[in-house]
Amino acid sequence: MKKTSFLLSGILLLAACSGEQPEDGQSEEMEQEPEAGMKAEAVEIDFVAANDDSVPAGNIVKAEGVASPITGTEIGDEFLLTTQESEGQGTYIVSNNSSVEVQHGQELTVYGSCDGKTESGSPKITAAIIER
Numbered sequence: 001m002k003k004t005s006f007l008l009s010g011i012l013l014l015a016a017c018s019g020e021q022p023e024d025g026q027s028e029e030m031e032q033e034p035e036a037g038m039k040a041e042a043v044e045i046d047f048v049a050a051n052d053d054s055v056p057a058g059n060i061v062k063a064e065g066v067a068s069p070i071t072g073t074e075i076g077d078e079f080l081l082t083t084q085e086s087e088g089q090g091t092y093i094v095s096n097n098s099s100v101e102v103q104h105g106q107e108l109t110v111y112g113s114c115d116g117k118t119e120s121g122s123p124k125i126t127a128a129i130i131e132r
Contacts, residue, residue, distance in 0.1 A: 047090025048090075057113075073102050081108065081125070091122060094125045094126075098130040
């Protein structure tokens with residue numbers, strides 16, 4: 001067992017030190033692929049269903065609305081996303097795991113995983129992609 005883990009560590013170290021750079025555009029394509037996959041997989045979230053716990057945790061969702069920062073505007077901060085839906089407004093707590101800084105009053109589209117509810121009972125989305 002120790003030999004296997006030692007061998008695997010050596011291979012990973014050699015691979016990391018190989019110094020080969022990806023061809024132009026290759027790394028950009030690899031970054032865009034997961035983003036495109038997440039957008040294609042995302043289902044428009046419904047506040048009533050999310051509030052009733054009908055949306056399973058981990059489902060990839062999409063929500064469009066207006067942001068109101070709670071703890072800040074940077075990566076790792078949380079903000080409120082208020083959506084307009086057929087039955088009124090919905091409010092989600094969104095954890096910002098993207099590289100986009102969120103400003104108060106911005107109209108956003110977020111893609112991420114539905115993570116159940118917060119302690120206060122609000123539906124929560126962990127956003128991997130945020131578009132302005």
